[in-house]
Amino acid sequence: MGNATGVEITGPFGDRFAEILTEEAQSFLADLHRAFDARRLELLGLRTQREAALAAGGTLGFLPETLAVREGDWRVAEPAPGLVDRRVEITGPTDAKMSINALNSGAKVWLADHEDANTPLWDNVVQGQLNLRDAIAGTLSYTSPEGKQYRLGDGPRPTVVVRPRGWHLPEKHILVDGESTSGSLTDFGLYFFHNHLATRPYFYLPKMESHLEARLWNDVFTFAEERFARPTGTIRATVLIETFPAAFEMEEILYELREHSAGLNAGRWDYMFSVIKKSCFLDERRRRDFMLPDRNTVTMTVPFMRAYTELLVRTCHKRGAHAIGGMAAFIPSRRDPAVNTVALERVHNDKTREAGDGFDGSWVAHPDLVPVCREVFDGVLGERPNQLDRLREDVSVTAADLLAVGATPGQRTQAGLRSAVSVGVQYLAAWLQGTGAVAINNLMEDAATAEISRSQVWQWLHNDVTLDDTGERVTKELVERIADEELAKLDGDLAAARALFMEVAVADDFVDFLTIPAYERMP
Numbered sequence: 001m002g003n004a005t006g007v008e009i010t011g012p013f014g015d016r017f018a019e020i021l022t023e024e025a026q027s028f029l030a031d032l033h034r035a036f037d038a039r040r041l042e043l044l045g046l047r048t049q050r051e052a053a054l055a056a057g058g059t060l061g062f063l064p065e066t067l068a069v070r071e072g073d074w075r076v077a078e079p080a081p082g083l084v085d086r087r088v089e090i091t092g093p094t095d096a097k098m099s100i101n102a103l104n105s106g107a108k109v110w111l112a113d114h115e116d117a118n119t120p121l122w123d124n125v126v127q128g129q130l131n132l133r134d135a136i137a138g139t140l141s142y143t144s145p146e147g148k149q150y151r152l153g154d155g156p157r158p159t160v161v162v163r164p165r166g167w168h169l170p171e172k173h174i175l176v177d178g179e180s181t182s183g184s185l186t187d188f189g190l191y192f193f194h195n196h197l198a199t200r201p202y203f204y205l206p207k208m209e210s211h212l213e214a215r216l217w218n219d220v221f222t223f224a225e226e227r228f229a230r231p232t233g234t235i236r237a238t239v240l241i242e243t244f245p246a247a248f249e250m251e252e253i254l255y256e257l258r259e260h261s262a263g264l265n266a267g268r269w270d271y272m273f274s275v276i277k278k279s280c281f282l283d284e285r286r287r288r289d290f291m292l293p294d295r296n297t298v299t300m301t302v303p304f305m306r307a308y309t310e311l312l313v314r315t316c317h318k319r320g321a322h323a324i325g326g327m328a329a330f331i332p333s334r335r336d337p338a339v340n341t342v343a344l345e346r347v348h349n350d351k352t353r354e355a356g357d358g359f360d361g362s363w364v365a366h367p368d369l370v371p372v373c374r375e376v377f378d379g380v381l382g383e384r385p386n387q388l389d390r391l392r393e394d395v396s397v398t399a400a401d402l403l404a405v406g407a408t409p410g411q412r413t414q415a416g417l418r419s420a421v422s423v424g425v426q427y428l429a430a431w432l433q434g435t436g437a438v439a440i441n442n443l444m445e446d447a448a449t450a451e452i453s454r455s456q457v458w459q460w461l462h463n464d465v466t467l468d469d470t471g472e473r474v475t476k477e478l479v480e481r482i483a484d485e486e487l488a489k490l491d492g493d494l495a496a497a498r499a500l501f502m503e504v505a506v507a508d509d510f511v512d513f514l515t516i517p518a519y520e521r522m523p
């Protein structure tokens with residue numbers, strides 16, 4: 001097999017990888033890189049500039065320069081086929097077994113995840129694309145080491161929506177003109193190239209910080225549609241509103257993508273991470289207004305989270321776009337009935353709040369949660385496919401409401417610190433081994449929840465927090481002692497994960513994303 005001009009693949013070719021990394025597919029990736037990578041890097045630079053503006057006394061707010069968009073009369077494209085009724089969306093990685101289980105789960109949509117739930121190990125990146133292509137062709141099968149056979153069922157399958165990596169991550173195994181490519185463009189490009197004729201190419205777009213980043217995605221979509229002579233709007237994308245700055249640009253993000261839009265999703269875990277992260281750039285006095293209590297006490301009903309989700313529903317429905325709810329982290333158990341009962345009840349409550357607020361559907365992390373979410377949304381939607389007609393004109397959210405993080409009740413405790421350290425290290429150990437989503441203490445942990453754990457430790461440490469229960473000041477020494485004590489309770493070699501956790505949780509400078517140094521450690 002040859003390489004496209006200027007392309008070098010430095011990762012090993014596993015079984016059947018040549019079916020994905022064809023010369024034509026490489027050539028498309030090279031075109032995407034040459035057309036868009038410089039702008040991607042510029043936009044990442046803009047994130048840094050905005051952080052510098054916060055450090056210099058600025059604040060987040062609605063943009064004066066885009067007032068006309070917010071006040072204008074426009075709507076996004078009509079909902080696309082397969083994305084009209086989205087009452088239950090299951091998320092998960094694209095390994096063969098989970099792909100089959102998700103496609104047989106009865107959900108309306110499967111978010112096939114190359115992002116929070118995935119380690120971008122070279123093997124996962126390419127094997128995931130093979131599994132997606134086989135799944136769409138209906139040929140995906142799997143035999144477990146115990147001999148259990150997995151096949152796609154005959155019932156209706158969920159619409160497949162792929163989540164590529166965020167703009168910040170490179171793909172170091174594909175070089176174009178000697179440069180690493182973008183993880184986003186790699187995941188998007190390979191999926192689009194191999195599947196756009198076999199299925200409708202739909203995407204979830206993560207971790208964007210501005211409407212200019214949405215404009216870049218829109219231009220990428222138009223480029224791909226033109227290059228393969230597909231009508232405008234063939235590609236659809238749901239944007240995760242999961243960064244603090246993006247909450248102030250929801251209308252603008254919908255507007256930029258309007259011909260390609262499939263709505264917005266409230267990505268609560270990365271949102272919480274981003275709130276903590278952006279506060280780390282403020283001066284010492286203002287940082288205190290953004291200090292959060294223990295992660296597990298920050299619920300969706302605290303004022304700043306409520307403001308963000310209500311604004312999201314109102315914004316979407318005003319523009320004819322779907323509003324999709326987020327992930328409750330409680331994982332059911334087929335082995336422990338008591339754990340199972342609690343998880344089902346909590347997820348039921350979470351989905352009930354979302355359906356009542358006007359969301360058109362929501363996410364679940366596990367097949368056993370599909371019926372729970374479906375039942376709740378069936379109760380609210382009835383025969384209607386969505387509730388886009390519920391305009392929520394009663395909602396009025398100001399910038400001050402979005403910024404009211406300091407009004408979050410709760411304590412900062414030693415137990416919270418212990419949990420952040422222990423869960424953070426355990427998650428990173430799994431990530432470094434190639435598994436991007438795990439259940440720890442009956443909760444789903446993925447890249448977004450791990451970011452909260454480590455950034456919260458950083459925030460408490462760098463703001464001289466005194467723990468409410470023990471009266472101890474959070475210092476590097478305390479974090480190290482807690483790590484010693486917590487890791488002594490666990491099996492396995494956690495040295496590499498601990499070193500990485502300390503790098504992103506206690507270092508002087510705030511590391512932008514833990515996945516960046518983590519990826520550098522991978523082959």
Ligand SMILES: CC(=O)SCCNC(=O)CCNC(=O)[C@H](O)C(C)(C)COP(=O)(O)OP(=O)(O)OC[C@H]1O[C@@H](n2cnc3c(N)ncnc32)[C@H](O)[C@@H]1OP(=O)(O)O
Nearest residue numbers: 091092098101102116117269327365366437438439444448
């Ligand atoms: C912040 C965010 O971005 S949220 C979105 C990103 N995160 C995710 O997508 C997490 C998705 N969920 C998961 O990865 C898993 O549910 C986990 C890791 C949390 C738990 O998985 P497990 O420990 O395997 O759970 P459990 O043993 O109960 O699974 C039972 C069966 O359901 C399957 N299953 C569990 N979750 C999923 C899923 N999301 N998709 C498909 N199948 C699943 C398992 O593969 C297993 O199948 P098997 O019986 O054929 O072996």
Ligand SMILES: O=CC(=O)O
Nearest residue numbers: 267268269270448
């Ligand atoms: O991607 C979802 C989130 O909550 O983060």
Ligand SMILES: [Mg+2]
Nearest residue numbers: 116267270448
């Ligand atoms: Mg996320």
